[in-house]
Amino acid sequence: MSGPVIVGVDGSASSLAAVEVAAHEARLREAELRIVHAFGWPAAHMPAGVAPWARGEKGLEAMVEGTLAEAERRAYARAPEVVTSRSVVVGEPLMVLEIESRTAALAVVGSRGLGGFGGLLLGSTAVHLAAHGHCPLMVVREHPEPAGPVLLAVDGSPAGEAAVGFAFAEAALRSAPLLALHVWNTWSERAYDGPGDPLSSVVVDIDRLREAEQRLLDEALEPWRARFPQVEVEPRLVRSRIRPALIEASREAQLLVTGARGRGGFTGLLLGSVSQALLHHAHCPVTVVRGTG
Incomplete structure (x- = not known):
């Protein structure tokens, strides 16, 4: 999808780190960077007698200008050639970013903040944006391994194909x-990753299941290998618990890419448990890509 890279900022250290990552992503794509700042508390959390744009004793203009000026400085330092614009909106930040995502190629947010976009992984904001946004969402977590690979979580679902394409393009x-x-594990046949011991033998033919999972991996990658012949690909099939294995692999990655919902998702569920676990616990930035399947 063409369009700008958007980044949500609230002045927190996490959101400013996200600005730097977003500037880098915009440079890679030769795209515009749009810095999005929303101010105002949700009505349910607004202190009595306080205007929705008030932030302590700071004036609105000084607060906004200070936040945006620092964000623009960070963006310029990381990617001076990138055209940068501002989008300052009065409104609940979650809805603001969701609307902004309709015309964006990529949305980037930090993992924690001051309020606005803050507490992303402590609350439901990142989960909501990953499930309802209109473009891929990158959540900047910890410090990635710069020389590491792009890590793709392959689930073989039709909805996950968009994540495969995004990962190849990003690499x-x-x-x-x-x-x-x-x-994969012995629950894979049931598309289940729940309690119990998924490494135990609960199917008759483990070798047959392993071969089926290998075919699933190969078939998911095959069409994208042809489109991106320059990308060095390492397919890896691992028998383990799904969430811990992906989280551990993220330690050595520069980016983790996952679909929003895989084979084990319930009908109508927009974000699966694996994606949510990665948003909370991965050791590198995570991009959640919604599919159409």
């Missing part, structure tokens, strides 16, 4: 290798 933009990791 090409970064000139990075792609590690395509498909984690």
Whole structure:
């Protein structure tokens, strides 16, 4: 999707780190960077007698200008050639970013903040944006391994195909290798990753299941290998618990890409448990890509 890279800022250290990542992403895409700042508390959390744009004793203009000036400074320092614009909106930040995402190629947010976009992974904001946004959402977490691969969580679902394409494109933009990791266990036949011991033998033919999971991985990657021949791909099939295996693999990655909902998702569920776990616990930035399947 063409369009700008948007980044939500609230002046927190996390959101300013997200600005730097977003500027880098915009440079890779030769796209505009749009810095989005929303001010105002949700009505349910607004202190009595306080205007929705008030922030302590700071004036609105000084607060907004200070936040945006620092964000623009960070963006320019990281990618001076990128055209940068501002979008300052009165409104609940969650809805503001969702609306902004309709014309964006990528949305970037920090993992924690002051309020506005703050507490992303402590509350439901990142989950909501990943489930309801109109473009891929990148949540900036911890410090990625700069020389690491782009890590793709392959689930083989039709909805996950968009994530596969995004990961190949991102690896090409970064000139990075792609590690395509498909984690399976004996619950895979039931598309289930829940309590119990998924490593125990609950199916008759483990070898047959392993072969089926290998085919699933190969078939998910095959069409994208042809489109991105420059990307070095390492397919990896691992028998393990899904969430812990992906989280551990993220330690050595520069970016983790996952679909919003995989084979185990319930009908109508917009964000699966694996995606939510990665948003909360991965050791590198996570991009959630919604599919149409």
